[in-house]
Each structure stands twice: as structure tokens, then as C-alpha cells.
Amino acid sequence: MSFRAPTAPTLRGDKSLLGNWWWTIDRWALTGILILVGFGLILMPAASPSVAERIGLEPFHFVHRHLIMLAPALVIMFVASTLSRKTLWRVASLALLGSLLMMALVLFIGDDIKGAKRWISLFGFSLQPSEFAKPAFAVTSAWLLARAIDEPGFRGVTISTALFACVLGLLLLQPDFGMSVVLCAIWGVQIFLSGLSMWWVMMLGGLGVAGLFGAYLAFDHVQSRVDRFLDPASGDNYQVQKSLDAFANGGLFGTGPGHGQVKMNLPDAHADFIFAVAGEELGLFAALLLVLVFAFVLGRSIWRAVNTDDAFVVLGVGGLITQFALQSLVHMGSSVQLLPAKGMTLPFISYGGSSLLSLGLGMGMLLSLTRKRSPLSDAPWRTP
Amino acid sequence: MSRRPRHDIDIRHDDAPPRRWSLPQAKFRLLLVVSAFLLGYFAISLRLIDLTLLRGGDDNAQRPAASVAGPQTLRGQILDRNGDLMATSLKMASVYADATLIIDAPQVAKDLAAILDDSTAAALEKKLTSGRKFVWLSRNITPRQEYAINSLGHPGISFEHQYRRIYPHGRLTAHLLGYTDVDGRGIAGIERAFDREMGFTGEDIRLTVDLRIQHILHRELEKAKTTFQAIAATGLVMDVQTGEIIAAVSLPDYDPHHPGEATDEEKFNRVSLGVFEMGSTFKLFPTAAALDGGAASFATQIDATKPIKVGRFSITDYHGKNRVLSLPEVFIHSSNIGTAKMALALGRDGLREFYEKLGFFKQVPVDLPERGLPLYPQPWREVSTITASFGHGVAVSPLHLARAAAALVNGGILIKPQLKLDSDTPLGRLQGERVVSLETSDKIRKLLELVVASGTGSKAYVEGYNVGGKTGTADKIGAKGYNRDARLSSFIGVFPMNAPRYVVLAIIDEPKPTKDTYGYATGGWTAAPVVASLIEQMGPLYQIPPDLSNTHDIRVEMAPYLKDEKLARKGSADATGTDH
Numbered sequence: 001m002s003f004r005a006p007t008a009p010t011l012r013g014d015k016s017l018l019g020n021w022w023w024t025i026d027r028w029a030l031t032g033i034l035i036l037v038g039f040g041l042i043l044m045p046a047a048s049p050s051v052a053e054r055i056g057l058e059p060f061h062f063v064h065r066h067l068i069m070l071a072p073a074l075v076i077m078f079v080a081s082t083l084s085r086k087t088l089w090r091v092a093s094l095a096l097l098g099s100l101l102m103m104a105l106v107l108f109i110g111d112d113i114k115g116a117k118r119w120i121s122l123f124g125f126s127l128q129p130s131e132f133a134k135p136a137f138a139v140t141s142a143w144l145l146a147r148a149i150d151e152p153g154f155r156g157v158t159i160s161t162a163l164f165a166c167v168l169g170l171l172l173l174q175p176d177f178g179m180s181v182v183l184c185a186i187w188g189v190q191i192f193l194s195g196l197s198m199w200w201v202m203m204l205g206g207l208g209v210a211g212l213f214g215a216y217l218a219f220d221h222v223q224s225r226v227d228r229f230l231d232p233a234s235g236d237n238y239q240v241q242k243s244l245d246a247f248a249n250g251g252l253f254g255t256g257p258g259h260g261q262v263k264m265n266l267p268d269a270h271a272d273f274i275f276a277v278a279g280e281e282l283g284l285f286a287a288l289l290l291v292l293v294f295a296f297v298l299g300r301s302i303w304r305a306v307n308t309d310d311a312f313v314v315l316g317v318g319g320l321i322t323q324f325a326l327q328s329l330v331h332m333g334s335s336v337q338l339l340p341a342k343g344m345t346l347p348f349i350s351y352g353g354s355s356l357l358s359l360g361l362g363m364g365m366l367l368s369l370t371r372k373r374s375p376l377s378d379a380p381w382r383t384p
Numbered sequence: 385m386s387r388r389p390r391h392d393i394d395i396r397h398d399d400a401p402p403r404r405w406s407l408p409q410a411k412f413r414l415l416l417v418v419s420a421f422l423l424g425y426f427a428i429s430l431r432l433i434d435l436t437l438l439r440g441g442d443d444n445a446q447r448p449a450a451s452v453a454g455p456q457t458l459r460g461q462i463l464d465r466n467g468d469l470m471a472t473s474l475k476m477a478s479v480y481a482d483a484t485l486i487i488d489a490p491q492v493a494k495d496l497a498a499i500l501d502d503s504t505a506a507a508l509e510k511k512l513t514s515g516r517k518f519v520w521l522s523r524n525i526t527p528r529q530e531y532a533i534n535s536l537g538h539p540g541i542s543f544e545h546q547y548r549r550i551y552p553h554g555r556l557t558a559h560l561l562g563y564t565d566v567d568g569r570g571i572a573g574i575e576r577a578f579d580r581e582m583g584f585t586g587e588d589i590r591l592t593v594d595l596r597i598q599h600i601l602h603r604e605l606e607k608a609k610t611t612f613q614a615i616a617a618t619g620l621v622m623d624v625q626t627g628e629i630i631a632a633v634s635l636p637d638y639d640p641h642h643p644g645e646a647t648d649e650e651k652f653n654r655v656s657l658g659v660f661e662m663g664s665t666f667k668l669f670p671t672a673a674a675l676d677g678g679a680a681s682f683a684t685q686i687d688a689t690k691p692i693k694v695g696r697f698s699i700t701d702y703h704g705k706n707r708v709l710s711l712p713e714v715f716i717h718s719s720n721i722g723t724a725k726m727a728l729a730l731g732r733d734g735l736r737e738f739y740e741k742l743g744f745f746k747q748v749p750v751d752l753p754e755r756g757l758p759l760y761p762q763p764w765r766e767v768s769t770i771t772a773s774f775g776h777g778v779a780v781s782p783l784h785l786a787r788a789a790a791a792l793v794n795g796g797i798l799i800k801p802q803l804k805l806d807s808d809t810p811l812g813r814l815q816g817e818r819v820v821s822l823e824t825s826d827k828i829r830k831l832l833e834l835v836v837a838s839g840t841g842s843k844a845y846v847e848g849y850n851v852g853g854k855t856g857t858a859d860k861i862g863a864k865g866y867n868r869d870a871r872l873s874s875f876i877g878v879f880p881m882n883a884p885r886y887v888v889l890a891i892i893d894e895p896k897p898t899k900d901t902y903g904y905a906t907g908g909w910t911a912a913p914v915v916a917s918l919i920e921q922m923g924p925l926y927q928i929p930p931d932l933s934n935t936h937d938i939r940v941e942m943a944p945y946l947k948d949e950k951l952a953r954k955g956s957a958d959a960t961g962t963d964h
Contacts, residue, residue: 192413255516295422299418302414306411332428
């Protein structure tokens with residue numbers, strides 16, 4: 001039996017790995033994400049204590065939890081962003097497999113919260129496996145569709161559709177309406193990008209609209225029941241009105257962090273309505289800045305994607321950015337009453353451990369996809 | 385941008401045949417998707433500016449929208465059977481300030497503090513100088529205060545009007561009426577049960593409840609709860625002919641104007657939602673079943689000398705007579721052995737089927753959202769028949785018990801308890817399912833009367849009103865099986881016995897014995913007096929003529945079936961304390 005000391009990374013190797021990462025990563029998008037995290041750090045201590053006190057927890061419960069989950073989320077993001085494209089889809093498909101298993105498990109042993117089974121308790125933390133399914137699905141599906149493009153014999157579209165149906169079915173069983181919409185959007189965008197004929201685009205688009213419309217009708221018809229079923233806050237407009245009051249009270253420059261008043265009466269101030277707290281305490285300019293940062297991260301990533309010719313990158317970025325953008329749009333749109341109130345977390349800012357970890361994973365994978373090509377492929381002799 | 389050859393780490397076919405997918409098209413589509421998202425961000429930015437700047441200056445935008453978007457119709461009132469007000473909606477003013485418009489904050493604060501009695505000038509001044517465009521100064525002020533503030537004429541002070549639900553009798557009707565949320569929607573009790581009628585159409589709801597009786601019952605139960613240091617008390621008065629609930633009280637109670645401050649224990653409706661093992665009051669039912677099926681008669685002799693052994697259970701009598709008892713004696717001495725033997729004589733499923741017929745295995749059909757689901761043994765074994773015969777192993781709500789007892793004395797018809805006074809149904813008409821025959825009902829009345837005249841229920845005796853009833857004292861289940869010191873002591877009374885009209889139920893939860901009760905905390909000592917005082921006050925109020933002739937004595941009528949001579953003596957020392 002021979003013994004070999006594990007080969008520790010040499011200083012030089014380590015440096016080169018980090019250096020390589022630093023020079024290939026989309027530093028602008030990364031900065032944008034870190035600004036979002038910073039917003040969250042300012043807003044969480046402002047928004048969550050009143051919520052925590054209302055439900056009988058110590059005031060800084062959510063602040064502590066947020067900080068505890070933020071560290072692993074950032075680590076996951078960093079690690080994911082260092083992966084090569086080849087390892088990336090493998091990690092993603094494993095993560096998807098894991099979350100599918102967990103989602104199936106949740107249906108049987110999950111904690112029933114507000115009429116839906118979404119959570120699983122693990123090491124004292126509640127995890128929501130479906131959160132991880134979103135980015136994992138986006139990357140797996142992107143790879144499948146990209147491979148189908150490169151290899152005509154490969155039935156990537158079929159497999160991707162089947163996976164989509166699996167995830168969607170499990171989401172609807174929980175039931176989780178909001179996440180189903182996000183998933184449909186991710187897959188819809190990817191299938192659209194993968195060269196679907198206009199006829200099919202219109203068909204699927206029509207189907208999506210019909211689905212939303214059907215949900216809306218059911219919403220109106222069995223209102224109180226469906227309201228409580230899907231989202232307890234959507235029954236009355238109290239939250240939204242409070243949210244609008246928050247923006248009005250904030251004015252141009254806000255009341256200053258911690259000085260908001262309307263937020264005290266905002267039931268989900270730390271999660272589904274944290275944007276309203278931003279509006280009240282930091283004011284219009286900060287809220288606009290926040291919107292700008294989201295748009296900037298979106299724009300940067302897309303710019304990088306457009307400048308490659310790798311189908312996997314285009315599709316992966318398209319899917320991941322759809323999740324990021326849609327969640328932020330629905331969250332902000334709900335708080336300013338541009339959209340019907342639907343609880344969704346504001347990426348990197350809202351409270352929610354699973355959401356943070358999943359976003360870390362998702363944006364890490366996005367950053368990996370948008371990295372400049374490896375030094376080898378970027379070698380000067382390759383460039384025309 | 386020119387197409388470059390693929391040089392990914394993945395092994396791909398660079399010479400793949402032409403495909404539908406083209407990179408420029410995909411990129412164009414990606415830009416389309418992104419444009420849609422960017423448009424969304426742009427719309428949100430515009431909306432933010434609109435919310436903050438354009439509507440921010442508008443006074444109306446500052447108002448709390450919840451109060452503007454109140455219900456369109458005025459919510460209906462709740463009245464008692466005599467038309468007295470139980471719940472109504474009043475328009476209340478709340479005063480708020482736009483601190484940016486306040487000119488002389490110290491002066492305004494001083495003026496307001498003189499009018500508003502719930503704030504100090506200092507506190508008001510702090511709010512007025514906060515610089516906020518909207519700040520509440522005081523909620524739910526009186527019209528007089530509103531007028532006085534208006535008369536000050538200070539700018540920047542405004543009012544918001546909102547309907548608020550008012551319960552003039554407060555705690556008295558708390559569990560019965562329930563309460564509404566801030567938007568005026570029924571959350572519990574009658575408010576929830578008739579939410580549609582009151583909320584949408586503004587219909588007034590008239591209840592079968594009589595506030596006067598409700599008040600008497602509340603007072604007597606409160607008194608008993610205090611005297612015996614009980615943890616809770618429950619009472620119910622029901623018309624046996626119509627099923628109308630005349631009064632229903634559950635203690636501890638809460639202030640319906642501030643339901644958020646009440647504990648779960650206080651908000652718990654023990655009349656209809658709580659289910660309890662009732663104990664000996666349940667003996668009414670196996671006795672009725674035995675009499676009804678012909679399995680027994682008043683003359684039936686039952687050997688209650690030896691305990692019944694079923695497996696590891698041994699059924700004994702609390703104060704055994706150690707002799708063969710007649711059926712009426714079993715009932716008035718509340719013999720567990722005797723009752724169990726009667727129940728066993730009904731056959732394997734006899735008692736279970738009778739209980740099912742009495743509605744003990746389902747929720748009570750009543751217009752309240754708070755309806756408890758009974759607990760009963762499943763599967764039903766022989767030992768279940770034995771324990772259920774004296775009210776253990778089966779847990780029902782007090783409303784279940786009163787409804788079934790009403791059926792036994794009203795001629796044998798099980799009726800649906802009523803809470804909404806229905807002018808369409810003529811009074812006194814029995815609608816429901818027959819559960820025992822008229823003759824059985826007649827016999828049960830005699831047994832109930834005998835219990836009060838010479839049995840465990842003598843404390844329920846009321847001069848002039850023929851009261852009948854049955855005591856019950858159930859040991860409550862503690863951590864280690866049944867607990868002798870924690871009891872549910874109850875009394876179910878019926879009056880007037882010559883033509884039964886009302887059933888009165890009183891339950892005292894965990895009463896402690898006092899010096900006056902000689903160390904007893906049984907139903908006969910704690911709950912029976914509550915029923916007696918209530919009947920004493922209700923009789924004259926309902927103009928039920930008292931019968932003071934003393935010509936009728938149930939003890940004389942029943943003498944052939946009673947061996948114990950002591951029973952002939954009124955108010956004997958033996959008459960209490962054996963009510964197990």
C-alpha cells in the first residue's frame with residue numbers, strides 16, 4: 001500500500017486559477033449582483049424586525065438567518081462560476097436529479113405551510129427543493145437543446161420537454177403556481193431560442209396565455225378558496241395598498257433606513273414586499289437605482305451571450321436570466337400594482353434561505369457561462 | 385460578427401449537417417426576450433416615479449386605501465329574539481395629520497391634547513413634527529371630538545371615516561356572535577355563519593337568543609366558576625319543542641372588540657366546538673334505549689352488587705348500594721354497574737346504533753362555523769358499550785348533549801338546533817327524526833323528575849317549578865389516565881316537567897370543593913345550583929305559572945319501584961354526592 005500526500009495546489013497554480021477566473025469572469029455583472037446583496041444587507045434589518053415581532057420571534061431573527069444563508073450562497077456562486085462548461089451541465093443535471101427526488105419526497109414528508117407542501121426540514125433549516133430545480137433545469141435543458149442542435153440524431157428536445165413536464169407536474173402537485181409560471185417561462189424562452197418555428201411559437205404562446213387566463217378565471221370564480229390555496233395575501237388588496245403607501249411615504253429620498261412607518265403594517269415586508277421597504281426608506285432614487293442594477297445585470301449577461309457562438313451559452317444564459325428577470329419583475333411589479341399581487345422573492349435581497357442558495361447557484365452558473373473562453377480557445381492564433 | 389469555428393471543450397460535430405437553427409436568429413430572439421424584460425423594468429421605473437412624485441402630492445393618495453375600499457353595503461345588524469341589538473356597525477372617525485402642512489405644531493398639539501384623551505401634547509407634537517405626509521393621531525374618536533377638532537380649524541388635520549363593528553353587550557355574546565376582521569368580514573360565530581346575508585345584502589339577522597336569559601346564564605355561570613375556582617364553565621338553554629337556542633355561554637370569554645388580545649383558551653367556544661366526556665348525564669341514553677326497545681321497564685331488577693370485569697377493566701359504583709336495584713333506582717343513584725348492564729342487554733351494537741341515531745358521531749347541524757367533531761371508539765368493542773353507557777370513551781359537545789336530551793323529553797323527536805329566528809316555521813312544531821317513542825319520553829321525564837325530587841339532583845329543586853334533571857361528574861383524562869381530582873361536573877335540567885319546554889345545561893370544568901359543599905365538587909353540588917337559579921329567574925320572566933299546590937309528588941307515583949325508604953324524605957342527606 002503506497003501512501004501519497006494529497007497534492008496541495010501550489011501557490012502559483014492557485015493564483016493562476018483565481019487569476020484566470022478574475023480575467024475571464026463578467027466583472028460588471030458580478031459587481032451588479034454584489035450591489036444587490038448590499039441592498040439586501042441594508043434592507044433586511046429595516047424590513048424584518050417588525051415582521052419577526054409580529055409572529056413572535058426575536059427581532060433580528062430574519063437578519064441572522066439572512067446573513068447565515070448569504071455566506072454559503074456567495075460561496076456556491078463563486079464555485080459554480082469557476083466550473084468549466086463541461087462540468088457545468090453535469091453538476092446541473094445532478095442538481096436537477098436531486099431536486100426532483102426531493103420534490104417528490106416533499107409531497108409525502110414535506111411540511112404543510114399555508115396549504116402547500118413545499119418545504120423539507122434539513123439540519124434545522126427548511127429547504128425548498130423546487131428553488132434549486134429552476135436553475136438546474138435551465139442549464140440541463142440548455143445543454144440538451146444545444147446538443148440537439150449540434151447533433152441532429154440526439155433527441156434533446158424530447159428529453160427537455162419530458163423533464164419540463166416532470167418538474168412542472170411536481171410543482172403543480174405541491175401546488176406552487178408562481179414557480180410553475182417561472183419554470184414555464186424558462187423553458188418557453190429556451191425552446192424559443194432553440195429555433196422553434198413561428199407557428200409553434202404562436203401555438204405555445206397561445207397555450208401559455210390560455211393557461212394564465214384559465215388560472216385567472218379559476219381565481220375569480222372560486223376566489224376565496226383559490227386565493228388561500230395559492231397565496232394567502234392575494235385575497236385582499238391590503239398588502240398592495242400598504243405597499244403603494246410605502247412608496248408615497250418614501251418620496252424622493254426616503255425616510256432613511258429604519259425610519260419607515262408603513263412597512264410596520266406590511267405583512268410580508270421582509271420577503272414578498274421588500275421592494276416597498278426600499279421605496280419607503282431609501283426613496284425613489286434608490287428604488288430606480290435598484291431597477292437599473294437588475295436591468296444592468298440582465299443587459300451585461302445578454303451582451304456576453306450574444307457575443308459567443310455557442311448554443312449552450314445562448315440557451316443557458318437565456319434560461320437563467322429569465323428566472324432572474326422574471327422574479328424581479330413580478331416582485332417589483334406586484335409592489336407597484338402593475339401586476340396582480342403574487343408573492344415572489346426579489347433576487348439576492350428578499351429573505352429566504354432556499355431562494356438565496358438557489359440564486360447563488362443560478363447566477364454562479366450564469367457567470368460561468370458568460371466567462372470569456374478559456375485561455376486555450378481564446379489563444380491569439382484562433383482569432384481571425 | 386463572423387461565424388467562427390466551434391472550439392469548445394465538448395466534442396462536437398463541426399461538420400454537422402445544416403439545421404433549422406441559425407445563430408443570428410437565436411441571438412435576435414434573445415434580444416427580443418431581453419427587450420421585453422427591459423421594457424418591464426422601464427414600466428416599473430415610470431410607475432415608481434408616478435407613485436412617488438405625481439401621486440405623492442395628491443392628498444387622496446395618502447389615505448389608507450383599506451378604509452376607502454370598505455364594503456359597499458352597510459353590514460346588517462344582529463338582533464336577539466325580542467329585537468334587542470346584539471351587533472351593529474357604527475361610522476367612526478379617525479383623525480390623521482399631514483405633518484408637512486402643520487404650521488404651529490406645539491399649539492396644534494396642545495389644542496388636540498385637550499380634546500383627545502388618549503394622547504399627551506408631547507406625543508402629538510412629536511407626530512406633528514415628524515415631517516411625514518400621513519400620520520394617525522387617534523383612532524375611533526367620538527362625533528363630539530370630531531366636531532371640536534374641526535372647530536379648531538387647523539390646516540393639515542383630516543378625518544377618515546370607517547364603519548366599525550360594535551357589540552353593545554361585549555363579552556356576554558362573544559362566542560355566539562364571533563367577530564369581524566378590519567374589512568368587516570365575519571371571522572367567527574354568527575358573524576361568519578351569516579356573513580353573506582349581512583355583508584352582501586345588508587340583511588339584519590334575528591337570533592333565537594334571548595339577551596335576558598343569556599345574561600342570567602352568564603352571571604350564574606360566572607358566579608359558580610368563581611366560587612369553585614373552576615378553569616371554565618359552559619351553559620346552554622334550549623327550547624325542546626323548536627330546537628331554538630335561548631342562551632349559550634362559554635367561559636372564559638373575551639372582548640369581541642379586541643379579539644386579537646384574547647388567548648386561544650378564551651376564544652374557544654366550549655358550547656359547540658369543545659367536545660368532552662360528559663359522564664353520568666349520558667346515562668339518560670342507555671336507560672332510554674333499554675326502556676324504548678322493551679329490554680327493560682321500571683320494574684326491571686338489576687344486580688349491581690358485583691363489579692363488572694372486562695379484561696383489565698373493572699367497573700364499580702362510586703357509592704354502591706350493594707343490592708339488587710330497580711331501574712329507577714339505578715338511574716337516581718347513578719349506578720355505573722346497573723347502567724352498563726342495561727346497555728349490554730341492548731346487544732352488541734344496540735347502544736352504538738342508538739348513539740348514532742342521537743347524532744353523537746357527527747357534528748351538530750347548527751348555524752355556527754365552530755362545530756366540534758365528536759370522538760368515539762373505533763372499532764366499537766364490548767368495553768366501549770360499557771364505558772359509553774356512563775359517558776366515558778365518547779366525547780361530544782354540550783350542544784350534542786342538550787339536543788339529545790331535548791329529544792328524550794319532547795316526545796322523542798331529534799330536532800336541529802336553531803339560532804336564526806325563522807318566522808316561517810310556526811312555533812312548537814316538531815320537525816325531525818323520531819328517536820324514541822312517546823311512552824319512553826314520558827318515562828324519561830319521570831326519571832328526571834325523580835332525580836331532582838329525591839336523587840343526586842336535589843340542588844336543582846325550584847319551588848313551584850317541576851324541575852327534572854341528571855347530574856354528571858366525569859373524571860378528566862390526565863397524564864396518567866383518569867384523574868379523580870380534575871372533573872367535569874355537569875347538570876342537565878328540564879322544566880317545567882309537566883310539559884317540558886326548556887332544557888338547561890350547566891357544566892363546570894375542574895371545580896374545587898368548598899367548605900359549603902362539604903368537600904364535594906360533583907355535578908349535584910356545583911352545576912345543579914346554577915340550573916336552579918336560572919330556572920328560578922327564567923320562569924317568572926317567561927310567565928310560566930308556578931305550581932305551588934304540592935298535589936303532585938313524583939315520589940309517591942314512583943314509590944312501587946323504590947325500596948329505599950329514605951327516598952321518601954325530602955332533601956335527605958343521602959341525596960347528594962353519589963352522582964357518579
